[in-house]
Amino acid sequence: MKYAFYPGCVSRGGTPELYDSTIAVANKLGIELEEIVGAACTGAGVLQEKGLKLGDTLNARTFAMAERMGLTTIMTICSTCQGVMSQANKRLLADSDYLAEINEELKPEGLEYTGRIVIKHFAWVLVEEIGLDTLKTFVTNPLEDMKIAPFYGCYILRPSDALGADENPGRNEYLERIIEALSGEAVNFPGRLQCCGFPIMLINEKNSMEMVGRHTHNAKAAGADAMVTPCPLCHLNLDGQQPKAQAQRGEKIGMPILHLPQLVGMAMGLTQKELGLGRHIVSTKNLLSKASVRA
Amino acid sequence: MQANLQVRRYDPELSEQGSHLQEYHLEVPDHFTVLDTLMKVREEDDPSLALRCSCRASICGSCAMTVNGRASLVCKTRLSEVSPNGETVLVEPMNNQRVVKDLVIDLQFFWGKVRAVEPYLKPRGEEPEGEYIASNESMLNLLTPMGCIMCGACVSACTVLEVDKNFLGPAALAKAYRFVADPRDGETQQRLEALNDESGAWDCTRCYMCVDVCPKGVAPMERIMDIRELIMEAGMTNTPGARHVESFARTVAHSGRLDEPMLAIDTWGRTNVVKLMGNAMLGFRTLRRGKLPLRSGPFHQKQPGADAVGRIFKRLSK
Ligand code: SF4
Ligand code: SF4
Ligand code: FES
Numbered sequence: 001m002k003y004a005f006y007p008g009c010v011s012r013g014g015t016p017e018l019y020d021s022t023i024a025v026a027n028k029l030g031i032e033l034e035e036i037v038g039a040a041c042t043g044a045g046v047l048q049e050k051g052l053k054l055g056d057t058l059n060a061r062t063f064a065m066a067e068r069m070g071l072t073t074i075m076t077i078c079s080t081c082q083g084v085m086s087q088a089n090k091r092l093l094a095d096s097d098y099l100a101e102i103n104e105e106l107k108p109e110g111l112e113y114t115g116r117i118v119i120k121h122f123a124w125v126l127v128e129e130i131g132l133d134t135l136k137t138f139v140t141n142p143l144e145d146m147k148i149a150p151f152y153g154c155y156i157l158r159p160s161d162a163l164g165a166d167e168n169p170g171r172n173e174y175l176e177r178i179i180e181a182l183s184g185e186a187v188n189f190p191g192r193l194q195c196c197g198f199p200i201m202l203i204n205e206k207n208s209m210e211m212v213g214r215h216t217h218n219a220k221a222a223g224a225d226a227m228v229t230p231c232p233l234c235h236l237n238l239d240g241q242q243p244k245a246q247a248q249r250g251e252k253i254g255m256p257i258l259h260l261p262q263l264v265g266m267a268m269g270l271t272q273k274e275l276g277l278g279r280h281i282v283s284t285k286n287l288l289s290k291a292s293v294r295a
Numbered sequence: 296m297q298a299n300l301q302v303r304r305y306d307p308e309l310s311e312q313g314s315h316l317q318e319y320h321l322e323v324p325d326h327f328t329v330l331d332t333l334m335k336v337r338e339e340d341d342p343s344l345a346l347r348c349s350c351r352a353s354i355c356g357s358c359a360m361t362v363n364g365r366a367s368l369v370c371k372t373r374l375s376e377v378s379p380n381g382e383t384v385l386v387e388p389m390n391n392q393r394v395v396k397d398l399v400i401d402l403q404f405f406w407g408k409v410r411a412v413e414p415y416l417k418p419r420g421e422e423p424e425g426e427y428i429a430s431n432e433s434m435l436n437l438l439t440p441m442g443c444i445m446c447g448a449c450v451s452a453c454t455v456l457e458v459d460k461n462f463l464g465p466a467a468l469a470k471a472y473r474f475v476a477d478p479r480d481g482e483t484q485q486r487l488e489a490l491n492d493e494s495g496a497w498d499c500t501r502c503y504m505c506v507d508v509c510p511k512g513v514a515p516m517e518r519i520m521d522i523r524e525l526i527m528e529a530g531m532t533n534t535p536g537a538r539h540v541e542s543f544a545r546t547v548a549h550s551g552r553l554d555e556p557m558l559a560i561d562t563w564g565r566t567n568v569v570k571l572m573g574n575a576m577l578g579f580r581t582l583r584r585g586k587l588p589l590r591s592g593p594f595h596q597k598q599p600g601a602d603a604v605g606r607i608f609k610r611l612s613k
Contacts (some may be wrong), residue, residue, distance in 0.1 A: 009553035038600025158503030195502035
């Protein structure tokens with residue numbers, strides 16, 4: 001299985017452990033990743049505020065680059081990248097005049113998007129392409145007795161028509177299925193499909209911190225040992241800002257936040273170092289000893 | 296088909312007991328909606344069940360409730376859709392609004408927000424003899440916000456209203472856009488200034504909840520993005536929200552990639568040391584954990600292809 005790999009800005013910036021753990025897990029699973037070198041940021045919904053065409057052009061450029069690599073599926077590791085790209089692709093495929101107009105902008109680089117790209121988040125690749133039964137055969141360190149609270153991140157779910165909710169109705173429960181395949185217990189808590197607050201972190205910090213505080217508190221109240229997310233932006237907020245959210249709430253929470261590939265890697269016997277588990281703001285120490293993850 | 300409902304009940308006269316769930320099991324025709332089913336319960340089984348409805352045809356907007364946690368018009372939701380194999384369906388009142396009794400919420404909150412955006416035309420200049428004329432094309436982008444039936448589903452689902460009741464919220468902001476974009480309105484600038492203020496257009500997290508639940512395709516969040524675009528076009532760029540967008544665009548145009556620490560510096564202003572020091576992205580802890588903020592700012596490396604990206608920006612950003 002070979003994919004055009006779009007790591008996204010955040011796994012190359014604020015959460016390098018996501019990038020490293022993805023590569024480590026992909027190697028084990030036999031997923032071949034060829035990075036799309038020189039692809040731009042998706043715009044994360046922010047550039048789209050300045051006008052859709054700019055964002056759509058940047059994404060069409062990325063799709064064209066993947067086509068030039070001779071590949072048809074782009075793998076993402078970020079809910080936001082996934083959502084923004086899925087939406088852009090939907091718009092581009094819906095209107096051939098618009099696509100032609102955008103292809104004009106790509107001409108100077110000799111690129112053209114012909115509309116053949118499918119974009120899939122790592123979580124979708126696990127469930128839809130590798131399959132949970134196959135995934136189970138890779139589990140050497142089952143996460144028995146581990147309670148994991150899934151946190152999806154808005155953009156991998158909504159707007160649901162662009163994110164394939166009709167064609168693939170179970171996508172808002174994939175994290176639960178993956179946790180179970182790794183022999184863990186998926187914890188249900190209010191907030192699993194909600195917003196982490198990252199987009200307004202710099203704009204309305206108080207509200208953003210209230211969201212972080214609530215979600216981590218509710219996951220803890222539901223008995224979770226850790227939360228897992230397929231989105232590094234959620235990770236930046238839920239992990240990186242948790243100390244601040246705790247202070248605002250006046251409550252110690254200490255909820256470890258895992259990137260999805262880290263959780264998968266833990267169950268596949270990868271080490272703490274390989275998965276970058278020492279790079280979090282909220283300590284993962286107790287969690288890792290409970291899950292018997294080697295240093 | 297067999298209908299299995301779990302309904303959240305609340306009686307204000309027994310308010311100290313809080314709410315509780317009550318189960319109803321009944322036989323209904325296959326085509327029944329959740330509303331039909333609730334009405335059958337009320338008529339045949341339990342006249343004390345309080346709910347609000349009128350048109351039963353998704354026009355009046357009075358029957359919004361949450362069904363299995365999702366804000367929905369119950370007259371538009373078929374029972375067979377949410378309970379294909381007789382699963383129990385959880386029906387509760389909408390979120391973020393005060394419950395009056397059972398499934399009925401207090402509409403004050405919703406209307407208070409809508410009223411706050413002054414949802415009526417304020418034309419400028421002399422009154423014309425006949426009607427105010429606007430071209431067809433200039434009214435086209437008002438069609439989506441005009442479709443709003445004031446049901447409140449988006450307000451129920453809004454993730455920001457959940458933590459901050461001061462936020463104007465999706466329905467009111469969509470309504471605000473409807474007047475901001477109306478060519479006949481004379482107070483566009485004042486309206487945009489108000490929307491640029493606290494609890495206005497910049498407080499939305501872009502979570503898409505409102506887009507997903509709206510039964511009328513209003514897509515309130517997209518209208519909020521339209522407002523932000525108009526705010527920036529009107530030159531109101533000195534807010535954290537606008538600076539955030541500008542900084543984002545600048546760093547991507549420069550290097551092809553987002554630069555998170557730079558985003559914080561630009562959004563909060565370079566001199567806001569207290570805030571910057573407290574930001575985890577820039578903090579000591581992040582640095583110690585090897586999260587590389589030193590690549591930021593002038594050191595933020597251009598990646599291959601950055602020049603082509605810069606060219607696209609030059610051509611397409613306004
Ligand atoms: S997109 Fe904005 S307005 Fe809509 S529900 Fe989310 S936070 Fe509220
Ligand atoms: S925008 Fe949609 S969900 Fe919100 S009140 Fe109007 S019709 Fe209802
Ligand atoms: S009863 Fe009028 S919208 Fe449902």
